[in-house]
Amino acid sequence: MSGVNRQTVDLSKYPDLVVIYLGMRMNMLRGLKTMIGFGPRIQQSVDAKPEGLLLHENLLFTLFPPHFGMRQYWRDFESLERWTRSEPHRIWWQNFLKDSGGTGFWHETYFMRGGMEAIYDDMNHSVGMMRFAELKPARGPMFGARVRSGRMGEAPAPPLREQDLYQ
Secondary structure (H helix, E strand, O other): OOOOOOOOOOOOOOOOOEEEEEEEEEOOOHHHHHHHHHHHHHHHHHHOOOOOEEEEEEEEEEOOOOEEEEEEEEOOHHHHHHHHOOOOHHHHHHHHHHOOOOEEEEEEEEEOOOOEEEEEEOOOOOOHHHHOOOOOOOOHHHHOHHHHOOOOOOOOOOOOOHHHHOO
16 A cells, blocks of 8 residues: 655755745726736746746736736745845836726745735725735835844835825
8 A cells, every 4th residue: 555655845944935926807897907917027037037036927816807827946045035126026016006907916935934924906896814914004114025024124115106096
């Protein structure tokens, strides 16, 4: 009789590992065009092998309405944060925060050393932690991922400042 081939992983080389799930969901018909437009751009950014990105995987949450996503493994938060402040991500984020293009976007981030953070933008359908945890405005100190996750140190300049978004 043979049993299940159980295996595990040795993560000791990745003490600061960060796992982030990201998703984009169509809220209205024009959102399909937005989502289709992001596919090739995201693939190009992954193909560029950003410093610190260990693995990128595409996910399908639901086919109707379309809700696509990805899971990424980053060496550390600083690598992830640095990439979000660089091109092309910075431009994508600035444009999205001004107009979501008929979509909703979310991410949930988990840290090997403890802690989590999440953001939900224009999500008209509850996903992940927003299905059980109290929702609060992502304003003031909760605007950026560094503070939401309890990370110390000064954050690099954000892709878009809160005061520029809500003026």
